[in-house]
Amino acid sequence: MSGQGDVVDGRFELVERLGSGGMGTVWRARDTVLHREVALKEVRPPGPEPTGEASAVLRERVLREARALARLNHPHVVTIHQIIDTDAGPHPWLVMELLSGRTLQDLLEERTLSPRDAARLGRQLLTALRFAHAAGVLHRDIKPANILLREEQDPGALPAVVLTDFGIAALQGSSRLTATGELIGSPEYIAPERVRGTGEGPAADLWSLGLVLYVAVEGVSPLRRATTLATLAAVLDDPVPPPVRSGPLAPVLTALLVRDPGRRPDAERLDAMLAAVAEDRPPVPHLPSAPPAPPDAAAYTPTVTAARPEPPAAPRRRTPVVVAAVAVVIAVVAGTALALALRGEDEPDDKAGGRTTDSAGPSPRRTPTKSPSPAPSSASPVTTPPQKPSPRPSTERTPSATATRQGPLPGFGRWVAQLHSEPDTSSPATRDRKLAAVRRQVPEAQYLHSDDYASLRPGFWVFYAPGPFADGRAALRFCAERGRTSEKTCIGRFLSGSGADLVFQCKPPASSPQGRCTGRP
DSSP: OOOTTOEETTTEEEEEEEEEETTEEEEEEEETTTTEEEEEEEEOOSSSOOOHHHHHHHHHHHHHHHHHHHTOOOTTBOOEEEEEOOTTSSSOEEEEOOOOEEEHHHHHTTOOOOHHHHHHHHHHHHHHHHHHHHTTEEOOOOOGGGEEEEOOSSTTSOOOEEEOOOTTOEETTOOTTSOTTOOOSOGGGSOHHHHHTSOOOHHHHHHHHHHHHHHHHHSSOTTOOSSHHHHHHHHHHSOOOOOSSOGGGHHHHHHHSOSOGGGSOOHHHHHHHHHHHHTTOOOOOOOOOOOOOOOOOSSOOOOOOSSOOOOOOOOOOOOHHHHHHHHHHHHHHHHHHHHHHHHTTTOTTOTTTTOOOTTSOOOOOOOOSSOOOOOOOTTSOTTOOOSSOOOOOTTSOOOOTTOOBOOOOOTTOEEEEEEEEEETTSOHHHHHHHHHHHHTTOTTOEEEEGGGOTTSOSSEEEEEEEEEESSHHHHHHHHHTTTOOSTTTOEEEEEOSOGGGGGOEEESOSSSOEEOOSOOO
């Protein structure tokens, strides 16, 4: 065990221990040859000293970190000077630039960031990630503790950030040193595709960046649970709570924290979105990649499904005990969610889950990715499906045969009475049970996906009565006649393909409604 005053490689004197992590300890050291201070990372895993093959694998990982960092000469990436790897020492060392300052984790323990400051910080980190990704390097462990803040030149200015600890970075296309089933990275910041083992790319780092920004502004880690296995289960399945303090940054976080990596903004689009927030300009919408259009059909026939489908996972060979433990945790989480859903059948406003509804207030959103299709007449039976529904990504929860989904409306759209909104991360069974509960009071209730309408917040299944309604007040009167008189059980909403129509929200009471209740068409 190394200690203060020890000399490494006959040259570097250990002065002060700066911190420790899962893969070693960082020291402030004095270079007795060049008479300068450096950061010296003693790379060693926790527990007993590795020997034999384990020691060789550790050394190879350190070399990989050094090579990865050496390829990244960038102002927002920590600089590595050299590697010390001698037969005389039990483990290798990295000699890096010594950064005066503290970590983002230290700062967040004192206060949160404003949305604008978080956006500025995010852009700095994004430039580092874009540079790394262009060089074929994935970071894979982006978290506040791995983000260093240089000392502020101006006390009122946001310090420059430096991304460090590429110790678990993988050169793209080279993952042979990652043991099968081995957990690499901080669980609460890991992208879902990494947990599933279905492949990863730059989008996985952007998910982690999104979570860092979420924590920086909201002050909570949304997927952290009491144990590692429970956290991994949450990363896979739990909905990310909608941001409440993020203001103009909220649409950026919503766009990043989707489990389908193909629907996250790429680095170029993300930079534009963050720049708009940082510079207090109008928001830049995110346009998710549109999936291939399905073959033309006379009608849309929903498919019955018994479980939430996910993209086919690559074969994984994990330690049986770990696999079993993860399965048990996920089963418990799923069972708890099912129990809450059953308990809330008669209260479809989702009070049990504590989730916010789509009527929570205006929020900038993405524009649709596909031109609207003709809508059925308002006089048509509620079970008549639209002709050409807007396609959804392959990971979408398939509608059950007991529910009718409304396709996008043409032109300016129309007013509806929104009865409930369910996060689209809920299972089809949960969604359909809640729809059935709503239909006990409103038999004509239908559902749609909010991503199909720019006038709605993304990420929800919206239950609604189609009307027709002349305006929002008429929708509220309809709900009042059925005893649905609170904001969580009814709100007049305008469905259209224009984000400007998000302002048309007519809220109870019906006798004196609040919000924009009249207007288009």
